[in-house]
Amino acid sequence: MTTAVKDKEQAKEEVMEYAIGLSEEGVRALSAARNEPEWMLEFRLEAWRIFEAMPWPKPTDEAWRRTRLTGFKLEDYQLNNAAPTEGDRTGVSKLLGQELDEMESAASLIFQDGGLLYRDSSEDLAGKGVIFTDLQSAVTEHGELLRRYFMTQAVKPDHNKFTALHAAMWDTGAFVYVPRNTKVDLPLQIILNQATEGAAGYHHTLVVTEEGAEVTVVDDLLGGKDGMQSAVVELCQGENSILRYMNLQDFDHSTWNFLTGRAAMQRNADLRWIQVSWGSKVTKAFLDIDLLGEGGHAELLGIYFPTGRQHIDHQTLQLHRAPRCFSDLLFNGALKDKARNVYMGIIKVFPGAQQTDAFQRNGNLILDGTARADSIPGLEIEADDVRCTHAATAAQVEDEYVFYLMARGLSRPQAERMIVQGFFQAVLDRVPVESVVEKLERVIERKIGG
Numbered sequence: 001m002t003t004a005v006k007d008k009e010q011a012k013e014e015v016m017e018y019a020i021g022l023s024e025e026g027v028r029a030l031s032a033a034r035n036e037p038e039w040m041l042e043f044r045l046e047a048w049r050i051f052e053a054m055p056w057p058k059p060t061d062e063a064w065r066r067t068r069l070t071g072f073k074l075e076d077y078q079l080n081n082a083a084p085t086e087g088d089r090t091g092v093s094k095l096l097g098q099e100l101d102e103m104e105s106a107a108s109l110i111f112q113d114g115g116l117l118y119r120d121s122s123e124d125l126a127g128k129g130v131i132f133t134d135l136q137s138a139v140t141e142h143g144e145l146l147r148r149y150f151m152t153q154a155v156k157p158d159h160n161k162f163t164a165l166h167a168a169m170w171d172t173g174a175f176v177y178v179p180r181n182t183k184v185d186l187p188l189q190i191i192l193n194q195a196t197e198g199a200a201g202y203h204h205t206l207v208v209t210e211e212g213a214e215v216t217v218v219d220d221l222l223g224g225k226d227g228m229q230s231a232v233v234e235l236c237q238g239e240n241s242i243l244r245y246m247n248l249q250d251f252d253h254s255t256w257n258f259l260t261g262r263a264a265m266q267r268n269a270d271l272r273w274i275q276v277s278w279g280s281k282v283t284k285a286f287l288d289i290d291l292l293g294e295g296g297h298a299e300l301l302g303i304y305f306p307t308g309r310q311h312i313d314h315q316t317l318q319l320h321r322a323p324r325c326f327s328d329l330l331f332n333g334a335l336k337d338k339a340r341n342v343y344m345g346i347i348k349v350f351p352g353a354q355q356t357d358a359f360q361r362n363g364n365l366i367l368d369g370t371a372r373a374d375s376i377p378g379l380e381i382e383a384d385d386v387r388c389t390h391a392a393t394a395a396q397v398e399d400e401y402v403f404y405l406m407a408r409g410l411s412r413p414q415a416e417r418m419i420v421q422g423f424f425q426a427v428l429d430r431v432p433v434e435s436v437v438e439k440l441e442r443v444i445e446r447k448i449g450g
Contacts, residue, residue, distance in 0.1 A: 022074065024048055027168050030079070039147060040139055047157040047167030054161045066342045066374055067284050067313040072256055077200035077228040079169060080113040103218070103435045106186035107132050111172040111203070112193045128182050130215075135173030135204055146175060149208050154234035154262040160286065162230045162258045166202045170232075173204030178213035180238075187216040187244075187433055194224035194251070201229045209241035209269075216244040218436060222279070224255035233261035237269035239293065244272050244432045250443065251279035253310060259285040267293030267322070274431055275331075277304040277312050278443050288317040291325040291353075302331035303427045303440070305447045306339035306371075313342040318360065320353040320386075329360045332427050334420055335371035336447070344376040347390065351382045360390040365423045367397060367416075417448050 027048045031041040057064040107125055109132070110118035116134045125132060131142060138146045151157055157167035174190045194201045205219055221229070229251065237243055243263075251257055257280035263271050277283050289298045298318070306312045318327045333341050343362045364373035375392035397419055405415035424444055431437045 022079075022169070026079075030169065034136060034139075036139055037143060039143070043151075044168050047164050050158050051161065051164035051168055054158070054164055056161060063286075063315060063344070064284075066344075067282065067311065072228075072282075074165075074200075074228070077198060079171065080194075080196045080199035080201070103189055103433070104186055105189040105218075106184055108189040108191070109134055109174050110191045110193070113196050113199060113201070114171045116172070117193075125184065128184075129179040130182060130184060131175060131177035132188050133175055135170070135175050135206070138175035142175070142177070145177065146206075149234070149236050150206060151232070151234065153236050154264040154290070155232050155260050159260055159262075163232060163260045166204070166230045166232050166260075169200075170202040170204045172201070173206065174219075176205075176207040176215065176217055178209045178215045178241075180210040181212040182210075183214040184216070187218050189218050189220070191220045191222075193222055194227055194229060194255075197225045197227065199224075199227045201227065201231075203229065203231045204234075205232070205247075206234045206236070207243065207245065208236045209238055209243050211238040212240045213238065214242040216246075216432060218246045218248065218433060220248045220250075222250045224251040224257075224280075226254045227252070228256045228258075230258045231260075233259070235261070235263035235271065235273070237263065237265045237271060239267045239269065241266075242270045246274040246276070246431070246433065246436055248276045248436070248439070249279055249283070250276075253279060253281055253308060255280045257281075257283040257285075259283070259287075261286070262288040262290055263298065264290050265292055265296045265298060268295040268297075269293065270297045272299040272430065272432065273301065274427070274436075275300070275302040275314070276440065277302070277306075277314070278447070280310065280312070282311045282313075284313045284315075286315050286317075288319060289327055289329075290317075290319045290321070291327065292321055294322045294324050296322065296325040296327075298325075298327045299430065300327070300329045301427050301430055302333075303424055304331070304333035304341060305335070305444065306333070306341055307336040307447055308339060309337070310339045311342075312340070314344075316343075316345040316360075318345070318347045318358055320347070320349045320356045320358060323353055324355045325353065326357045327359070330363075330427060331361070332363045332365075332424060333373070334365040334367055334423060334447070335373055336367045337371060338368075339371045341373045343374070343392070344378075345390070346378045346380060347388050348380040349383050349386050349388065353383050354385040356383060356386040356388065358386070358388045362392045363423070364394040365397065365420060366394060367420070369396070417445070420444065420448055
């Protein structure tokens with residue numbers, strides 16, 4: 001190795017050390033290590049200034065009253081900026097320590113820690129003008145397009161403390177762009193494996209569908225032992241576009257997980273969003289549907305199954321800004337052991353959003369007397385020609401149902417398992433990818449038995 005090369009490698013290592021630190025210098029070094037253009041550096045720095053200016057959530061904040069940050073210290077987690085090499089699917093499977101699901105997909109992106117591990121795309125997608133790439137590549141290869149949408153239309157840096165941090169420090173992510181009147185028949189698959197213990201991750205998913213476009217995207221997140229993840233999901237839908245999006249979170253039960261997601265929907269856009277929360281020690285998720293144009297149709301469906309001492313908290317907003325829009329929210333979850341679930345949801349109808357049709361339902365099945373579920377649905381209505389309803393339930397498995405099934409030859413565990421599976425079926429029936437349904441059923445079986 002020549003001296004010049006040595007000096008270059010040493011400088012890069014020093015830059016990477018700075019990138020691990022949480023400071024303005026760290027933000028600059030992170031951007032420099034990735035050879036980012038000036039606009040992204042300025043974006044990160046502005047986000048860092050917002051982060052420093054915003055206070056940390058307090059127990060008196062309504063959004064955080066039921067989810068405390070006790071024991072969470074940001075300085076305990078280091079940004080893992082490792083850049084794994086791309087490999088074949090068999091090698092990826094071994095590295096992840098499990099067999100990858102055999103989903104029939106149009107293309108795949110697999111991330112590990114701070115970088116892209118595997119890419120599988122097709123010439124057919126590129127021929128249609130579809131962009132499906134890692135976010136770092138998009139910064140340099142599709143800069144103008146990315147700059148138009150990245151944290152400008154759906155989730156903005158000042159949305160909350162964690163989005164500001166994310167905007168400054170984002171590391172991995174996927175950019176999906178489907179041009180006008182283009183349909184992608186098979187799902188696009190994104191997998192994040194947070195493999196390094198004690199690491200911080202800032203994963204970003206940005207999906208843009210132009211007018212008349214149609215696509216299905218599956219986001220699969222796992223790993224994260226003793227780690228922290230602060231993720232952002234942005235779904236930007238043009239007029240008459242159709243998007244099916246699935247976020248499947250199964251982090252290690254020692255991980256702090258913070259998620260902010262928002263769909264910005266134009267006229268007659270159609271969305272079905274499946275949010276799954278299996279893993280993590282603590283999850284705090286802010287999920288918003290923003291119906292900006294007339295005639296939008298949105299479904300936000302969630303399932304969760306905390307066990308042990310897991311704490312899962314979803315906060316949703318169904319924002320009806322335009323007339324003649326429909327939204328349907330259904331979050332169903334089961335709880336075991338000393339687990340806790342919190343659900344808080346608001347349907348907000350703005351003035352002029354007449355003929356709104358909005359539903360919000362949260363159901364909790366408590367399998368153990370020490371588990372706890374808090375459900376706080378709400379309505380804010382500023383129009384007079386609307387139909388808005390909300391409902392929340394929390395119940396234990398009724399003995400009479402168990403005895404009914406046992407009288408037909410099932411054992412008690414089999415009867416309870418059937419009841420729990422049936423409880424989730426209302427959501428599973430609306431998951432549009434069969435291999436995802438099968439995967440969710442396996443996890444439910446594992447949770448019931450474990």
